[in-house]
Amino acid sequence: CLFLLFFEISGVDEHYTPIRTFQVCNVMEYSQNNWLRTNWIPRQSAQKIYVELKFTLRDCNSIPLVLGTCKETFNLLYLETDDDQGSHFREHQFSKIDTIAADESFTQMDLGDRILKLNTEVREVGPMTKKGFYLAFQDVGACVALVSVRVYFKKCPYTVRNLASFPDTVPIDSQSLVEVKGSCVNHSKEEEPPRMYCSTEGEWLVPIGKCLCNPGYEERSNTCQMCRAGFYKSTLGNTECSKCPPHSFSHHEGSLHCGCEKNYFRAEGDPASMACTHPPSAPRNVISSINETSVILDWSWPEDTGGRRDITFTVVCKRCRVVAANGSNGGTQRCEPCRSSVRFLPRATGLQNTTVTVGDLLAHTNYTFEIEAQNGVSSLAPKMRQYAAVTITTNQAAPSPVTVIRKEKTSRNSVSLSWVEPERPNGIILDYEIKYYEKQETSYTILRARGCNVTLNGLKPNTAYLLQIRARTAAGYGASSPSFQFETSPDSAFSISSESSQVVLIAISSAVAIILLTVLLYVLIGRSVHHSLDSVLFLSVIFTSHTNPFLPFFIFCRSCKWSIHALRLPGVRTYVDPHTYEDPSQAVHEFAKELEASCIAIDKVVGAGEFGEVCSGRLKLPSKKEICVAIKTLKGGYTDKQRRDFLAEASIMGQFDHPNIIRLEGVVTRSKPVMIVTEYMENGSLDSFLRKHDAQFTGIQLVGMLRGIASGMKYLSDMGYVHRDLAARNILVNSNLVCKVSDFGLSRVLEDDPEAAYTTRGGKIPIRWTAPEAIAYRKFTSASDAWSYGIVLWEVMSYGERPYWEMSNQDVIKAVDEGYRLPPPMDCPATLYQLMLDCWQKERNNRPKFEQIVSILDKLIRNPGSLKITANTTPRPTNLLLDRSSSEAPSVGTMGDWMDGMRTLPCKEAFSGVSYSSCDTLAKTSTEDLKKVGVTIVGPQKKIVSSLKALDSHTKNGPVPV
Numbered sequence: 001c002l003f004l005l006f007f008e009i010s011g012v013d014e015h016y017t018p019i020r021t022f023q024v025c026n027v028m029e030y031s032q033n034n035w036l037r038t039n040w041i042p043r044q045s046a047q048k049i050y051v052e053l054k055f056t057l058r059d060c061n062s063i064p065l066v067l068g069t070c071k072e073t074f075n076l077l078y079l080e081t082d083d084d085q086g087s088h089f090r091e092h093q094f095s096k097i098d099t100i101a102a103d104e105s106f107t108q109m110d111l112g113d114r115i116l117k118l119n120t121e122v123r124e125v126g127p128m129t130k131k132g133f134y135l136a137f138q139d140v141g142a143c144v145a146l147v148s149v150r151v152y153f154k155k156c157p158y159t160v161r162n163l164a165s166f167p168d169t170v171p172i173d174s175q176s177l178v179e180v181k182g183s184c185v186n187h188s189k190e191e192e193p194p195r196m197y198c199s200t201e202g203e204w205l206v207p208i209g210k211c212l213c214n215p216g217y218e219e220r221s222n223t224c225q226m227c228r229a230g231f232y233k234s235t236l237g238n239t240e241c242s243k244c245p246p247h248s249f250s251h252h253e254g255s256l257h258c259g260c261e262k263n264y265f266r267a268e269g270d271p272a273s274m275a276c277t278h279p280p281s282a283p284r285n286v287i288s289s290i291n292e293t294s295v296i297l298d299w300s301w302p303e304d305t306g307g308r309r310d311i312t313f314t315v316v317c318k319r320c321r322v323v324a325a326n327g328s329n330g331g332t333q334r335c336e337p338c339r340s341s342v343r344f345l346p347r348a349t350g351l352q353n354t355t356v357t358v359g360d361l362l363a364h365t366n367y368t369f370e371i372e373a374q375n376g377v378s379s380l381a382p383k384m385r386q387y388a389a390v391t392i393t394t395n396q397a398a399p400s401p402v403t404v405i406r407k408e409k410t411s412r413n414s415v416s417l418s419w420v421e422p423e424r425p426n427g428i429i430l431d432y433e434i435k436y437y438e439k440q441e442t443s444y445t446i447l448r449a450r451g452c453n454v455t456l457n458g459l460k461p462n463t464a465y466l467l468q469i470r471a472r473t474a475a476g477y478g479a480s481s482p483s484f485q486f487e488t489s490p491d492s493a494f495s496i497s498s499e500s501s502q503v504v505l506i507a508i509s510s511a512v513a514i515i516l517l518t519v520l521l522y523v524l525i526g527r528s529v530h531h532s533l534d535s536v537l538f539l540s541v542i543f544t545s546h547t548n549p550f551l552p553f554f555i556f557c558r559s560c561k562w563s564i565h566a567l568r569l570p571g572v573r574t575y576v577d578p579h580t581y582e583d584p585s586q587a588v589h590e591f592a593k594e595l596e597a598s599c600i601a602i603d604k605v606v607g608a609g610e611f612g613e614v615c616s617g618r619l620k621l622p623s624k625k626e627i628c629v630a631i632k633t634l635k636g637g638y639t640d641k642q643r644r645d646f647l648a649e650a651s652i653m654g655q656f657d658h659p660n661i662i663r664l665e666g667v668v669t670r671s672k673p674v675m676i677v678t679e680y681m682e683n684g685s686l687d688s689f690l691r692k693h694d695a696q697f698t699g700i701q702l703v704g705m706l707r708g709i710a711s712g713m714k715y716l717s718d719m720g721y722v723h724r725d726l727a728a729r730n731i732l733v734n735s736n737l738v739c740k741v742s743d744f745g746l747s748r749v750l751e752d753d754p755e756a757a758y759t760t761r762g763g764k765i766p767i768r769w770t771a772p773e774a775i776a777y778r779k780f781t782s783a784s785d786a787w788s789y790g791i792v793l794w795e796v797m798s799y800g801e802r803p804y805w806e807m808s809n810q811d812v813i814k815a816v817d818e819g820y821r822l823p824p825p826m827d828c829p830a831t832l833y834q835l836m837l838d839c840w841q842k843e844r845n846n847r848p849k850f851e852q853i854v855s856i857l858d859k860l861i862r863n864p865g866s867l868k869i870t871a872n873t874t875p876r877p878t879n880l881l882l883d884r885s886s887s888e889a890p891s892v893g894t895m896g897d898w899m900d901g902m903r904t905l906p907c908k909e910a911f912s913g914v915s916y917s918s919c920d921t922l923a924k925t926s927t928e929d930l931k932k933v934g935v936t937i938v939g940p941q942k943k944i945v946s947s948l949k950a951l952d953s954h955t956k957n958g959p960v961p962v
């Protein structure tokens, strides 16, 4: 400091700390002008300077005799210069900052104590522009001591906010804030430009924007640090690094993502947080149900989905044949893709459900289907892909319809037509049936043609006709073509006589035919009288008339009792009762192929029939592949009748050709033992098969089996054959789960069936499976077969439970007659239970036809979602049997009523010893508890438990009918 009449003196502050002060106290003299100046102070970056003064000032009043001269203020001044001017001092260069007065002054007494009362004053100066400045203190007659002078400026210090660094910033003036841009710290990027404001008070205000750590880096203590090994961060952001997901790793720091382990993959679009996955294993349990030239494939989900949910299925169709290899015994399998005309429903790829229907296959052809489950990474690992393969052989099928018909030539009375062979003949076309009629008429004419053209003669002139064509192969007739319309040319005057000549011609030909028939009948009757009337005659007569030109039918004579046995319209195959043959062995040889016993090898016994054992074995016919067969034998010591009855089954079976009817391979009658050889059904009879696999099939698989049975029964009813003993025990199941109707016979069928019981009218009938009218007055029809089908449906859905459990036959007859029906099996889809109830309509004409049953089941297969609504979700009957006669289910009465309602249970007494205090306790009853009280049969056990639950829900939720 430069002293200009200020004195440096020692003292103590109020805490008695020694201090040095600059003092002046010339209060006794007038015109004082004493100065103290600081050294040159460099301004640095400061704009605005703060000066804090600490001083003491003597109270003028406390100094005697100084009135008028004593002052109680001093002046603070400054001078800006660019350099230090040393001791050079010019008073007028200084500018006054302020006059400083004391807040507190001290008195003589304070002085005596040498205690100084400190005043603190702060003043601002600036903005300054030069490199430095001086401060000066001017005393004009006060008694003042300057204790300290602190000179300072304010700034916002370096800081990091939101991962942006902000430098030291000095505010410019006292009014405005300084906007400062931040810069992102290392390994980070601006999300929004970072900014802050530096206030005049040196405080950072209003942070805006921020920076985010780069991928591979995470925020740690205001910096972006690399992810550790085993962690990754794939995105920009201030989230933490994540641990590598399952089956992936990162060996290095700062990883953006984790690499997949061996044999694990990540699909495009898989997030980095997702575990690495692999292709799924092959689908399981592939089941095929073949229906002529289409097949329904059904499978289960793969055991291992590869850790993904985006599973779809692809079905590849191949036609495979074994090609004999030169010079070796074996052969190689050669496969080629199926024709593009093969239809997949809904499609062949990207299937989300586990079923597909493949149609328009060739008849009698081997196909292999490869079913692959695929997921999002299947394409990345072609070597790991697996598929399940199933090989099938399509059945015989009728030809597809003729679709293209052309009119070649028309005249007044004739027309020439040609057509194109059906797209899928499915065999060799034997001939075509041409059916035509006048557009306004209902009677029609049928012609046959071997080639693809025909000329229709004898038509009316100027008349519109409708025509349909259908092709016939060994498999029967295909569907008819759509109706084709044509018109003959207009009439002329001459045509009237032509028409009348036609009538004359027809009359003559009819008369000739009738005469011929009469002569033939006469001869035959005469012969039958002479030959003890024992021969069966077979006569085909063709009547020709204007409306019905071709109507062949057969006439049989048996012991002179003439009867028209069957009216055969062209193309409609009808079942022929082998008992109408005088010699049943003739029927056998008409319908069954005689096999050489040497072609048959018996392997083992698989069952027991009424006439002998049933064995499995192999049949090898010359130039045919060896096949597995079932062989029914006729045990030794049989009577003629037994032999006839035994072979009657073959005579019946041999007339059928359908994928759901057991196929007859042939019979051995010329050597002993007498045998019936049929295709082999690996899974045996349906009832035991279901019991063995309780609850193991999907609804769609069960419906597939039921559809097969219904389709077989439709075929039988179309043929005019009534089965009479349709039951799960008489259905056989092959390795593809295809169900086939078996056990054909006549009266003997029922004799053979252990379930058959004698009725009051003497016949033996399987009561539980048989319609009431068949039990009551032996009215066996396809409608009574439909009743039995309903029972089979119930058996299938309950996995082989015995219908009506242990109720006696008499109780069953009575209950059914009173309108009671079997309740729905556990988890039975409501639609199937409704079908059962429809089959069990008392009025037989109200029962569905097999054709309708097939179509109902087809609809269910196409819409498997409909199987989800179960009949069990509807209220349950109190009784074992559901009362169908009352339209409204009865509401629950007392507990005692309910117990009464259980009267048909075999365990009715079982409950009499059980004390039940409330519905709650009953509802908790388990099948184990029931076993303890003697109810050991599964059906009633399940039924009682579910009924108790229903009763429980009733008591909790109010009166629901159970």
Ligand code: AMP
Residues within 6 Å of the ligand: 606, 607, 608, 609, 610, 614, 630, 662, 678, 679, 680, 681, 682, 684, 685, 729, 732, 742, 743
């Ligand atoms: P059936 O005399 O036809 O009732 O046959 C008696 C038992 O032999 C059946 O319950 C089946 O277990 C078995 N069986 C009959 N036919 C076949 C077949 N075609 N394939 C396999 N097993 C059969």
